[in-house]
Amino acid sequence: MLLVLAVGMTFVIITAGIDLSVGSVLVFAGVVAATVMEALGGGDATDAGPGVVIAGLVAALVGGGVWGLLNGLLVAMARIPPLIVTLGSFGAALGAAQLVTDGVDVRTVPKALRDGLGFGQTFQVPHMVALAAVVTLAGAWLLHTTRFGRRTFAVGSSAEAARRAGIPVRGHLVRVYTGVGLLAGLAGFMSLAYFGTTTISGHSTDNLNAIAAVVLGGTSLFGGVGTVFGTVIGVFIPAVLTKGFVIVGVQQFWQPVAISAVLVAAVWFDQVRRRSRDRG
Amino acid sequence: MTETDVREPAQRSLVQRLAAASTFWIALVLVVLCVLFSVLRPDAFPTLFTLQTLLIERRCCSCWPSA
Numbered sequence: 001m002l003l004v005l006a007v008g009m010t011f012v013i014i015t016a017g018i019d020l021s022v023g024s025v026l027v028f029a030g031v032v033a034a035t036v037m038e039a040l041g042g043g044d045a046t047d048a049g050p051g052v053v054i055a056g057l058v059a060a061l062v063g064g065g066v067w068g069l070l071n072g073l074l075v076a077m078a079r080i081p082p083l084i085v086t087l088g089s090f091g092a093a094l095g096a097a098q099l100v101t102d103g104v105d106v107r108t109v110p111k112a113l114r115d116g117l118g119f120g121q122t123f124q125v126p127h128m129v130a131l132a133a134v135v136t137l138a139g140a141w142l143l144h145t146t147r148f149g150r151r152t153f154a155v156g157s158s159a160e161a162a163r164r165a166g167i168p169v170r171g172h173l174v175r176v177y178t179g180v181g182l183l184a185g186l187a188g189f190m191s192l193a194y195f196g197t198t199t200i201s202g203h204s205t206d207n208l209n210a211i212a213a214v215v216l217g218g219t220s221l222f223g224g225v226g227t228v229f230g231t232v233i234g235v236f237i238p239a240v241l242t243k244g245f246v247i248v249g250v251q252q253f254w255q256p257v258a259i260s261a262v263l264v265a266a267v268w269f270d271q272v273r274r275r276s277r278d279r280g
Numbered sequence: 281m282t283e284t285d286v287r288e289p290a291q292r293s294l295v296q297r298l299a300a301a302s303t304f305w306i307a308l309v310l311v312v313l314c315v316l317f318s319v320l321r322p323d324a325f326p327t328l329f330t331l332q333t334l335l336i337e338r339r340c341c342s343c344w345p346s347a
Contacts, residue, residue, distance in 0.1 A: 129335050218302035230303040233310050239334050240310060244317035247324045262309070269302060 001026070001194070003132045003235050004187040005210040006217075007139035008180035010231045013214050014143075015156045015176055016223025017075065017082040022184045023206030024093035025067045029188030030198045031097040032063035034106035041108070048110040056113070060189035061182055067093050068181015072174035090207065097200055105197045118193035128190060135183065140228035152176060156223030212238065212259075216266045225270075237262060 005022045012019045034045075036059040041048040045056075067089055074085040120127040143149040151172050154162040163169045191199060217234030219226030238259045245255050318326040 126332075126336050216306060218306055227303050230306060233303065233307050236334065237306070237310050237313065240313050240317070243330060243334055244313060244320075244325060247321050247330070248317060266302075266306065269305065273302060 001128075001132075001187045001190050002206065002209050002213065003232065004135050004183050004190065005206060006213040006231045006235050007136055007228060008183035009210040009214045010139070010217075010219055010226055010228055011143065011152055011176050012082070012180050013156075013211070013219050013221060014152050014223055014226045015173060016159075016221075017173070017176070018086060018211065018221075019071065019082065019177065019180050020086040020207045020211075021067065021071060021089040021093055022180065022187075022210055023203040024090045024097070025064050025181055025184040026188040026191060026206060027198065027200055027203050028067065028093040028097040028100075029060040029063040029185035030192045031100050031106065031188075031200065033057065033060035033189050034109060034192055034198050035059075035100055037110060037113075038106060038108050041110070043108075045108045045110045048112065050112060053110050053113045053116075056110070056192070057189050060185045060192075062185070064181045064183070064185020064188060065178055066181070068178040068184070069174065071181065072177030075177060076170040076173035094200075097198075101198065101200070103200070105200055107197045109192055109196045113193045114196050116193075117190065118196065128194060131190065135186070136228060136232060143226075143228055148172075148175075153224055156225075158224075209238075212263050215270075216263055218266070218270070220270050221267070234266075 005026065009019060009022065033056040037045040037048060037052050037056040040052045040055055045052060071082075071085055071089055074080050075082045117127050117131070122130070143152060151162070151167050154165065154167055155169050155172055159169050191203070195202075213234035214226070214231050215221060215234070216237055217227070217230030217232070219230060219234075241258050241262070242255050245252070245258070314326075324330070
Protein backbone atom coordinates (compact mmCIF):
# COMPACT_ATOMS: atom_id res chain seq x y z
CA MET A 1 0.00 0.00 0.00
CA LEU A 2 2.82 2.37 0.87
CA LEU A 3 4.46 1.67 -2.49
CA VAL A 4 1.23 2.54 -4.32
CA LEU A 5 0.94 5.80 -2.39
CA ALA A 6 4.64 6.57 -2.89
CA VAL A 7 4.48 6.07 -6.67
CA GLY A 8 1.76 8.74 -6.86
CA MET A 9 3.63 10.97 -4.44
CA THR A 10 6.69 10.78 -6.72
CA PHE A 11 4.75 12.49 -9.51
CA VAL A 12 3.49 15.21 -7.16
CA ILE A 13 6.91 15.96 -5.65
CA ILE A 14 8.53 16.05 -9.10
CA THR A 15 6.09 18.87 -9.95
CA ALA A 16 7.48 20.65 -6.85
CA GLY A 17 4.26 19.95 -5.00
CA ILE A 18 3.32 17.89 -1.96
CA ASP A 19 0.26 15.87 -0.94
CA LEU A 20 -0.32 15.49 2.77
CA SER A 21 -3.79 14.08 2.29
CA VAL A 22 -3.01 10.63 0.84
CA GLY A 23 -3.44 8.74 4.13
CA SER A 24 -6.80 10.35 4.85
CA VAL A 25 -7.95 9.90 1.26
CA LEU A 26 -6.96 6.24 1.57
CA VAL A 27 -9.17 5.93 4.65
CA PHE A 28 -12.05 7.80 2.98
CA ALA A 29 -11.86 5.61 -0.14
CA GLY A 30 -11.79 2.47 2.01
CA VAL A 31 -14.80 3.65 4.00
CA VAL A 32 -16.76 4.51 0.85
CA ALA A 33 -15.91 1.14 -0.70
CA ALA A 34 -16.82 -0.77 2.45
CA THR A 35 -20.08 1.14 2.86
CA VAL A 36 -21.06 0.57 -0.77
CA MET A 37 -20.26 -3.16 -0.54
CA GLU A 38 -22.14 -3.43 2.74
CA ALA A 39 -25.19 -1.72 1.25
CA LEU A 40 -25.11 -3.89 -1.87
CA GLY A 41 -24.68 -6.97 0.32
CA GLY A 42 -27.87 -6.18 2.23
CA GLY A 43 -26.18 -4.97 5.43
CA ASP A 44 -23.51 -7.67 5.57
CA ALA A 45 -21.08 -7.98 2.70
CA THR A 46 -19.18 -10.99 4.08
CA ASP A 47 -20.61 -13.43 1.55
CA ALA A 48 -20.90 -10.97 -1.32
CA GLY A 49 -19.78 -11.99 -4.80
CA PRO A 50 -17.38 -10.52 -7.38
CA GLY A 51 -19.94 -8.00 -8.64
CA VAL A 52 -20.13 -6.35 -5.24
CA VAL A 53 -16.33 -6.39 -4.94
CA ILE A 54 -15.98 -4.65 -8.31
CA ALA A 55 -18.55 -2.06 -7.23
CA GLY A 56 -16.45 -1.50 -4.11
CA LEU A 57 -13.31 -1.02 -6.21
CA VAL A 58 -15.06 1.53 -8.41
CA ALA A 59 -16.37 3.33 -5.31
CA ALA A 60 -12.85 3.46 -3.82
CA LEU A 61 -11.35 4.82 -7.05
CA VAL A 62 -14.11 7.42 -7.39
CA GLY A 63 -13.77 8.40 -3.72
CA GLY A 64 -10.03 8.84 -4.04
CA GLY A 65 -10.20 10.46 -7.46
CA VAL A 66 -12.68 13.11 -6.34
CA TRP A 67 -10.41 14.20 -3.48
CA GLY A 68 -7.45 14.26 -5.86
CA LEU A 69 -9.41 16.32 -8.38
CA LEU A 70 -10.42 18.76 -5.64
CA ASN A 71 -6.79 19.08 -4.51
CA GLY A 72 -5.65 19.61 -8.10
CA LEU A 73 -8.27 22.28 -8.83
CA LEU A 74 -7.42 24.20 -5.67
CA VAL A 75 -3.67 24.00 -6.34
CA ALA A 76 -3.77 24.73 -10.07
CA MET A 77 -6.80 26.99 -10.50
CA ALA A 78 -7.11 28.75 -7.14
CA ARG A 79 -3.30 28.84 -6.82
CA ILE A 80 -3.35 27.90 -3.15
CA PRO A 81 -0.04 26.35 -2.02
CA PRO A 82 -0.20 22.54 -2.19
CA LEU A 83 0.91 22.27 1.45
CA ILE A 84 -2.14 24.23 2.62
CA VAL A 85 -4.62 22.61 0.21
CA THR A 86 -3.60 19.07 1.11
CA LEU A 87 -3.31 19.89 4.81
CA GLY A 88 -6.94 20.95 4.59
CA SER A 89 -8.04 17.84 2.72
CA PHE A 90 -5.97 15.72 5.13
CA GLY A 91 -8.36 16.72 7.91
CA ALA A 92 -11.47 17.00 5.77
CA ALA A 93 -11.16 13.54 4.17
CA LEU A 94 -10.62 11.87 7.54
CA GLY A 95 -13.54 13.79 9.04
CA ALA A 96 -15.74 12.83 6.08
CA ALA A 97 -14.80 9.18 6.54
CA GLN A 98 -15.78 9.35 10.20
CA LEU A 99 -19.03 11.09 9.31
CA VAL A 100 -19.96 8.27 6.92
CA THR A 101 -19.44 5.57 9.57
CA ASP A 102 -20.07 7.59 12.75
CA GLY A 103 -16.43 6.94 13.58
CA VAL A 104 -16.90 3.18 13.80
CA ASP A 105 -14.90 0.87 11.53
CA VAL A 106 -16.85 -1.14 8.95
CA ARG A 107 -15.91 -4.79 9.42
CA THR A 108 -18.08 -6.71 6.98
CA VAL A 109 -15.64 -6.99 4.09
CA PRO A 110 -16.42 -9.63 1.43
CA LYS A 111 -14.60 -12.90 2.05
CA ALA A 112 -13.97 -13.11 -1.70
CA LEU A 113 -12.00 -9.86 -1.52
CA ARG A 114 -9.96 -10.94 1.50
CA ASP A 115 -9.17 -14.38 0.09
CA GLY A 116 -8.56 -13.12 -3.43
CA LEU A 117 -6.59 -9.90 -3.00
CA GLY A 118 -5.82 -9.72 0.71
CA PHE A 119 -4.24 -13.13 1.24
CA GLY A 120 -4.31 -14.70 -2.21
CA GLN A 121 -1.12 -15.95 -3.83
CA THR A 122 -0.11 -17.13 -7.29
CA PHE A 123 3.17 -19.08 -7.54
CA GLN A 124 3.90 -17.95 -3.95
CA VAL A 125 3.64 -14.30 -4.98
CA PRO A 126 1.03 -12.49 -2.87
CA HIS A 127 -1.56 -10.74 -5.02
CA MET A 128 -1.05 -7.55 -3.01
CA VAL A 129 2.63 -7.53 -3.97
CA ALA A 130 1.80 -8.30 -7.61
CA LEU A 131 -0.71 -5.43 -7.75
CA ALA A 132 1.78 -3.01 -6.17
CA ALA A 133 4.42 -4.16 -8.69
CA VAL A 134 2.05 -3.57 -11.61
CA VAL A 135 1.23 -0.07 -10.34
CA THR A 136 4.94 0.66 -9.89
CA LEU A 137 5.84 -0.52 -13.40
CA ALA A 138 2.96 1.47 -14.87
CA GLY A 139 4.08 4.54 -12.92
CA ALA A 140 7.67 4.12 -14.10
CA TRP A 141 6.50 3.76 -17.70
CA LEU A 142 4.28 6.83 -17.43
CA LEU A 143 6.96 8.97 -15.81
CA HIS A 144 9.99 7.97 -17.82
CA THR A 145 8.74 7.16 -21.31
CA THR A 146 5.67 9.26 -22.05
CA ARG A 147 4.87 12.87 -22.83
CA PHE A 148 2.94 13.04 -19.57
CA GLY A 149 6.13 12.18 -17.68
CA ARG A 150 8.23 14.70 -19.60
CA ARG A 151 5.66 17.38 -18.86
CA THR A 152 5.74 16.42 -15.16
CA PHE A 153 9.51 16.99 -15.06
CA ALA A 154 9.16 20.21 -17.05
CA VAL A 155 6.51 21.65 -14.73
CA GLY A 156 8.64 20.79 -11.69
CA SER A 157 11.82 22.24 -13.17
CA SER A 158 10.19 25.57 -14.03
CA ALA A 159 6.45 26.06 -14.27
CA GLU A 160 6.91 29.38 -16.08
CA ALA A 161 9.28 27.90 -18.65
CA ALA A 162 6.90 24.98 -19.15
CA ARG A 163 4.00 27.39 -19.70
CA ARG A 164 6.00 29.38 -22.23
CA ALA A 165 6.89 26.14 -23.99
CA GLY A 166 3.20 25.52 -24.51
CA ILE A 167 2.58 22.99 -21.74
CA PRO A 168 -0.85 23.42 -20.10
CA VAL A 169 0.62 23.62 -16.59
CA ARG A 170 -2.65 24.01 -14.72
CA GLY A 171 -4.33 21.13 -16.51
CA HIS A 172 -1.29 18.96 -15.97
CA LEU A 173 -1.23 19.68 -12.24
CA VAL A 174 -4.93 18.78 -11.99
CA ARG A 175 -4.22 15.47 -13.74
CA VAL A 176 -1.25 14.71 -11.46
CA TYR A 177 -3.20 15.37 -8.25
CA THR A 178 -6.19 13.43 -9.56
CA GLY A 179 -3.88 10.52 -10.33
CA VAL A 180 -2.52 10.56 -6.81
CA GLY A 181 -6.08 10.53 -5.48
CA LEU A 182 -6.91 7.54 -7.67
CA LEU A 183 -3.85 5.67 -6.35
CA ALA A 184 -4.82 6.56 -2.78
CA GLY A 185 -8.26 5.13 -3.56
CA LEU A 186 -6.68 1.93 -4.84
CA ALA A 187 -4.49 1.76 -1.73
CA GLY A 188 -7.63 2.17 0.38
CA PHE A 189 -9.20 -0.79 -1.39
CA MET A 190 -6.01 -2.84 -0.85
CA SER A 191 -6.02 -1.89 2.84
CA LEU A 192 -9.61 -3.07 3.07
CA ALA A 193 -8.68 -6.39 1.46
CA TYR A 194 -5.69 -6.94 3.73
CA PHE A 195 -7.04 -5.85 7.11
CA GLY A 196 -10.69 -6.74 6.62
CA THR A 197 -11.75 -3.47 8.20
CA THR A 198 -11.59 0.22 7.34
CA THR A 199 -8.78 0.97 9.89
CA ILE A 200 -9.90 4.60 10.23
CA SER A 201 -7.27 5.45 12.84
CA GLY A 202 -4.48 3.37 11.32
CA HIS A 203 -3.19 5.60 8.54
CA SER A 204 -2.38 8.88 10.24
CA THR A 205 1.30 8.73 9.24
CA ASP A 206 0.96 7.17 5.78
CA ASN A 207 1.46 10.60 4.19
CA LEU A 208 4.79 11.04 5.99
CA ASN A 209 5.80 7.47 5.14
CA ALA A 210 5.15 8.11 1.46
CA ILE A 211 6.94 11.48 1.40
CA ALA A 212 9.91 10.01 3.29
CA ALA A 213 10.16 7.11 0.83
CA VAL A 214 10.07 9.43 -2.18
CA VAL A 215 12.70 11.78 -0.75
CA LEU A 216 14.89 8.90 0.38
CA GLY A 217 14.73 7.61 -3.17
CA GLY A 218 16.40 10.74 -4.51
CA THR A 219 13.39 12.76 -5.65
CA SER A 220 14.05 16.42 -5.03
CA LEU A 221 11.57 18.35 -2.88
CA PHE A 222 12.33 21.32 -5.15
CA GLY A 223 10.89 19.44 -8.14
CA GLY A 224 12.17 18.43 -11.55
CA VAL A 225 14.21 15.44 -10.37
CA GLY A 226 13.18 11.93 -9.40
CA THR A 227 12.67 8.32 -10.41
CA VAL A 228 10.13 5.65 -9.58
CA PHE A 229 12.98 3.16 -9.10
CA GLY A 230 14.44 5.42 -6.41
CA THR A 231 11.06 5.53 -4.68
CA VAL A 232 10.94 1.73 -4.58
CA ILE A 233 14.31 1.73 -2.82
CA GLY A 234 13.11 4.52 -0.54
CA VAL A 235 10.16 2.37 0.52
CA PHE A 236 12.43 -0.54 1.38
CA ILE A 237 15.17 1.25 3.36
CA PRO A 238 13.02 2.00 6.45
CA ALA A 239 11.47 -1.47 6.19
CA VAL A 240 14.90 -3.16 6.07
CA LEU A 241 16.15 -0.99 8.94
CA THR A 242 13.14 -1.85 11.07
CA LYS A 243 13.28 -5.55 10.27
CA GLY A 244 17.04 -5.70 10.71
CA PHE A 245 16.94 -3.96 14.08
CA VAL A 246 14.27 -6.37 15.30
CA ILE A 247 16.28 -9.40 14.16
CA VAL A 248 19.58 -8.08 15.54
CA GLY A 249 17.86 -7.18 18.80
CA VAL A 250 18.48 -3.45 18.84
CA GLN A 251 16.13 -1.61 21.17
CA GLN A 252 13.10 -0.54 19.12
CA PHE A 253 13.46 3.12 20.11
CA TRP A 254 16.59 3.34 17.96
CA GLN A 255 14.59 2.58 14.81
CA PRO A 256 13.02 6.05 14.38
CA VAL A 257 16.38 7.65 15.16
CA ALA A 258 18.13 5.66 12.42
CA ILE A 259 15.37 6.15 9.85
CA SER A 260 15.24 9.89 10.52
CA ALA A 261 19.03 10.16 10.22
CA VAL A 262 18.97 8.44 6.83
CA LEU A 263 16.15 10.75 5.67
CA VAL A 264 17.99 13.92 6.71
CA ALA A 265 21.18 12.62 5.10
CA ALA A 266 19.28 12.01 1.84
CA VAL A 267 17.93 15.57 1.75
CA TRP A 268 21.38 16.97 2.65
CA PHE A 269 22.88 14.98 -0.21
CA ASP A 270 20.25 16.40 -2.56
CA GLN A 271 21.11 19.95 -1.45
CA VAL A 272 24.84 19.36 -1.96
CA ARG A 273 24.17 17.92 -5.39
CA ARG A 274 22.01 20.87 -6.41
CA ARG A 275 24.57 23.40 -5.22
CA SER A 276 27.31 21.53 -7.05
CA ARG A 277 25.22 21.46 -10.23
CA ASP A 278 24.35 25.17 -9.96
CA ARG A 279 28.04 26.03 -9.68
CA GLY A 280 28.54 24.14 -12.92
CA MET B 281 27.13 25.83 -28.86
CA THR B 282 30.22 24.08 -30.19
CA GLU B 283 30.54 20.49 -31.28
CA THR B 284 32.56 19.79 -28.14
CA ASP B 285 29.69 21.04 -25.95
CA VAL B 286 27.27 18.71 -27.66
CA ARG B 287 29.52 15.70 -27.27
CA GLU B 288 30.38 16.29 -23.62
CA PRO B 289 27.54 14.36 -21.91
CA ALA B 290 28.16 11.26 -24.03
CA GLN B 291 31.83 11.24 -23.05
CA ARG B 292 31.05 10.63 -19.38
CA SER B 293 31.81 7.07 -18.42
CA LEU B 294 29.27 4.68 -16.96
CA VAL B 295 30.92 4.99 -13.53
CA GLN B 296 30.70 8.79 -13.68
CA ARG B 297 27.06 8.66 -14.66
CA LEU B 298 26.30 6.17 -11.89
CA ALA B 299 28.13 8.27 -9.31
CA ALA B 300 26.13 11.33 -10.35
CA ALA B 301 22.81 9.58 -9.82
CA SER B 302 21.46 9.83 -6.29
CA THR B 303 19.42 6.68 -6.93
CA PHE B 304 22.69 4.77 -7.20
CA TRP B 305 23.85 5.93 -3.78
CA ILE B 306 20.57 5.21 -2.07
CA ALA B 307 20.50 1.77 -3.69
CA LEU B 308 24.01 1.26 -2.34
CA VAL B 309 22.78 2.19 1.15
CA LEU B 310 20.06 -0.46 0.84
CA VAL B 311 22.58 -3.08 -0.27
CA VAL B 312 24.98 -2.15 2.57
CA LEU B 313 22.16 -2.43 5.12
CA CYS B 314 21.16 -5.86 3.80
CA VAL B 315 24.78 -7.07 3.86
CA LEU B 316 25.31 -5.65 7.35
CA PHE B 317 22.26 -7.35 8.84
CA SER B 318 23.09 -10.56 6.98
CA VAL B 319 26.58 -10.58 8.48
CA LEU B 320 25.26 -9.80 11.96
CA ARG B 321 22.55 -12.49 11.85
CA PRO B 322 23.30 -14.87 8.97
CA ASP B 323 20.85 -17.41 10.36
CA ALA B 324 17.88 -15.04 10.58
CA PHE B 325 18.10 -12.07 8.18
CA PRO B 326 18.95 -13.44 4.70
CA THR B 327 15.95 -15.76 4.51
CA LEU B 328 12.95 -16.10 2.24
CA PHE B 329 10.73 -15.54 5.27
CA THR B 330 12.33 -12.14 5.93
CA LEU B 331 11.85 -11.15 2.29
CA GLN B 332 8.21 -12.19 2.38
CA THR B 333 7.54 -10.24 5.57
CA LEU B 334 9.35 -7.20 4.18
CA LEU B 335 7.08 -7.29 1.14
CA ILE B 336 3.74 -7.89 2.77
CA GLU B 337 3.85 -7.11 6.48
CA ARG B 338 2.01 -4.18 7.92
CA ARG B 339 5.36 -2.97 9.23
CA CYS B 340 6.54 -2.61 5.67
CA CYS B 341 3.59 -0.41 4.90
CA SER B 342 3.87 1.83 7.93
CA CYS B 343 7.43 1.75 9.10
CA TRP B 344 7.62 5.42 9.97
CA PRO B 345 8.57 5.97 13.62
CA SER B 346 5.17 6.63 15.12
CA ALA B 347 3.39 3.86 13.23
